[in-house]
Amino acid sequence: MSWFWRGLRAGVLTEGPAPEALPESLSPGLPRATEFSTPAQAAEIAARCPTGALEAQDRVVGVQPDRCVDCMRCKSAQEWRHDVRWAHPDAVERFGSRFKHSIHVRIIDAGDCGSCLNELAQLTGPSYNLHRFGIFITPTPRQADVLLVVGPVTRQMAGPLKVAYEAMPSPKRVLAVGACAASGGIFGPSVMSAGGAADAVPVDLTVPGCPPPPLAIIGALRALCGQEPPA
Amino acid sequence: MLSDVLNVLRSIWPSIEWRVDDGSIVAVLPREDLRAVAKYFSAQRWRLGTIVATEGRHELELRYCFYATAHPGWAQLIIALNPVDRTIASLTPVTIAADWFEREIEDLFSVRFAQHPRLGDFVLHDDQWAENAGLMRPFVQSGEDLPVQRREWRPKRVLEEEGAFVMPVGPVYSGGAESALFLLETVGEDVVRATPRLFYKYRAIEKIAQGRTAADALLLAERCAGTSAIGNGLAYCRAVERALGATLTRRSEALRGFFAELERLRHHMTSIREICESTSLSVAASQALWLEEQFLRISGELCGHRYLFGVLAIGGLQRDFADPALEACLRKADALRPKVDALRGALERSSSFLDRIERVGIVDREAAQTFELVGPFARAAAISADMRAVQPYAPYSGLEFNVPIEEEGDGYARLRVLFAEMEESVRIMAALCRDLPADGTRIDAAMRAGRGLGWSEAPRGASLAWVELEADGTVSRYRLTPPSFRNWHGFHVATESFAFQDFPIVLATLDLSVAENDR
Incomplete structure (x- = not known):
């Protein structure tokens, strides 16, 4: 069978529009700001981060996504987002x-x-x-x-x-x-x-x-x- | 075995104090005996695993690590160098495998290797830094402490023939290629020799690991080459665990093996895809890309990361994985096997494809032996060099598996090894899944000062790690010797006399990672 026919027979493998919440098979996700019950707990979670991506302020652990290296240490506690829109800043100067x-x-x-x-x-x-x-x-x-x-x-x-x-x-x-x-x-x-x-x-x-x-x-x-x- | 070797060593060099420590023959050698001892080990087919240089405030030490190929066992030869004089006889005339280690140590520790055939421009490029600048020396804290030197760098020309010239390719070239410079020497149609200039991507992992905690340095080990995070991470974890004297649970050993094989599956699919791409066989390349994506998705589904980051931890795994999830992962990997086989069959029946990869980039058995190549690269040239079999470690020590070997040493032989290893990996995963112990996935390893050697068979070959820990668990020395560093050393052997248009094909079949080499 020639490669040409082999390619045609494979059909369309491209998937449709991305789902709103990506499964872990497509994306590890990104941590997002999470509120904990006590400031001590928040401080403990933030201290797990090796790169300073997490920062505790009172009961909330904020996230600097640029610094996150997917070490997964906070994943058992911190909430993670599973969307696709990761790019920033929001106001990018577009091409014409x-x-x-x-x-x-x-x-x-x-x-x-x-x-x-x-x-x-x-x-x-x-x-x-x-x-x-x-x-x-x-x-x-x-x-x-x-x-x-x-x-x-x-x-x-x-x-x-x-x-x-x-x-x-x-x-x-x-x-x-x-x-x-x-x-x-x-x-x-x-x-x-x-x-x-x-x-x-x-x-x-x-x-x-x-x-x-x-x-x-x-x-x-x-x-x-x-x-x-x-x- | 190790005790027999010890007796022989004691009879030849009675004045040296030989001892056995944790599976290694260890001895402090006088400087002038090094060559003779190294020659003995080379003659006994021991391979030079790595050379570790360590410099403290007042001492400078070189540690030559050899491993046996006929039986389990290591040898560590230690030389205490005078930190002022910093001179030692080069081992390169005895074994060529020492060549790149010595060039690296010259650049990073300013050690002088007498009679080395070719020092200069290596890790720290000569157009930016002075020769033997010594980045790894304790007094260097930032790049500003290094002696800078801006001078023009010109590639060395070896060819003297009329009309000969050097064609530079890189460091930025092709679509999504890794950054490296290739100097192709040619007299016209054919490239006579090709020399790589690497380390554009040098991130100084060994330097920045110093002072980090053992757990944080693991992140560096994983990301030295993101496509073999488990391979290199495992060698590091094993070194730390040896330094701590920790014994792991059987379940965590089995799961580590499972993940290592899952990574090998995906990595080999990537290599096969790159070979298809290099021959411009776009349908095959697309199908391989799709298969690779399926392996990535299987990995992500199981552990939450497509490249298996954050799976390993010192003392086991970062979290447990349920048996049904592992079995589901195995089932999915197994279900892709017919598709991989179909691709293999179609490739093996495409004469236009075979014409382009057969008898290109040949590295014969002798060269693979001399340069001590590792991984699928060596196995395609009839040298096993599989750490899982040569220096067995859990869980492989209790498993039966095949190490695929091919004879020809050309691009096609390497492709066949990749396909055969993928089949073997699924089989190993199945064997590990059959009886998973249930004794927990992580032990709490108490931190203490110590040093240890760890190794693993990463997808591209043997990965070695040497770790020294302080009492509080910070890393004072992390030496990593990834497989690509060994195999790039053999690159020029595969690239003697070939046609220009074959260059991408030779490069793809060699399965080398620049990131892994550059560290």
Whole structure:
């Protein structure tokens, strides 16, 4: 059987619109602000966080999602959200309407552990099929509208990252994907890592998560080209 | 076994004090005996697992860790170096496997290795930092403490032929590739040799682990390579547990094995997908991507994270998993097997595909032996090098399983090993599920000062960890030797004389992770 027929016989594997609450098979979720019964309990939960993503104020444990690295230590107590709209800030300066139907994205690995890149690879696969939104991955920054940065920006990748950014034509946007690119994650800021993409290039939109699920990344890319609001 | 080796060592070097400690032969050697002893171990087919350098305020120590391949057992040869002189004879002329370890230690600890064939530009790049800057030395607290040096860096050219030139590829290239620079030396149509320049993604995990608690450093171990979080995390956990003298419950050992195999399944699917992508066989690549996504979903459904982060903990697992959930996971993995088999069958019948991966990137048995390669890369060249079998650990020590071996050492042999290992992994998961002990999933390991060596068979091969703990449980030294670091060392062997267009294919079949190497 030729590959052509084999492909046709597989049918459509792309799934419909994302459900409002994602199951854990699609996304680990993100912690969200939770109220506990006593301030002591709240302080205990916040102290579990190794990266300072949780902060206790009286009985409420607030969350800085950019710092969360999915260590799962708070999951038994803290509430987690299971939506897809993870990108922030809400008011992103969009491209003009000419970009609404198609943008090209250049991915830059600035020290990623491999899991964000792996989720990005899934985007172009049949399950998520990024192309249906008119969003394409391009190998050259010279044809890219969006620079998608993963990793905390290591000292030895800061130079190449800036060169790639400079090489892009205007208007251009930068999307920081994952806890590392958002805040340095577990690695930075430290002796060889910066505290995220914003330390090297101006970041327009950030998707937290370690790694963010493919549907959250799609949401951010669609928000950048004005197809839907970020959050 | 280990006692026989000990007797032989005592008879050859009677002046050295040899002892056995926790499954390892340990000895403090005088500097001048190192080469002779290392030569003896190499001749007995012991492999150099790692070299650990540790520097305190007044002392500098090198620890050469070898492991036997014929029976369980390790050897740790310790050299106390003069912290002012910092010079020692290089082991690279004795065993080439020491080459990259020594280059790394030269950069990070400013140790001078006499007679090393090629030092320079390695972890800390020469266009940013001065040579042997010593990042890991105690006085370096931040990047600002390092001697900076901005000078032009030019790739080394070996080829002298007329019209020869070096074509650089990277560090930013291709769609979603990891950052690394490849220097392809060519005289025209064919690439004669390819040299990687790595460590663009160097995050200094060993440096930033210092001073963190044992539990927090586990997060670094997992994220050294997110695609083999269990593999590298397990080696780290086992090292810490040895340092603490903790004995785990049988259930947690079994579950760790279950997760390690689940990760291997998903990781190998990713590798197979990358091989399909590199040959531009898009239907196969799409089907492999879909299968990979199914494995990711199975993982997420079971433990709440698609890449199995946050499963491991010091002393066992972070939480328990119900037997029915594990069985459901196994059933789903098993149900995907016919689809994986169908993909394999279709690939094996596609002559256009086979033409592109057969006899490319050949690494023969001898090279795999010399460079001490690990994982599926080595197994495709008839070297088993599977830590689950060579240095058995729970739960594998009580299990029967096959280690798939191929002879040819080319891209196709590596693909066959990947498929065969996936089958084996499901079988191991089933065997572990059949009788799960019920003695709890976590013990409370009391913190104490200590040091320990841990190892595991990560999806890409042997992962090693050396951990030193303070009395309060903070990490004072974490040395990790991931499989990709070993295998990138053999990269240039696979890339001798090939056609330009085969480069992505060779790279994909080697199954190397830049993140894992760069740490």
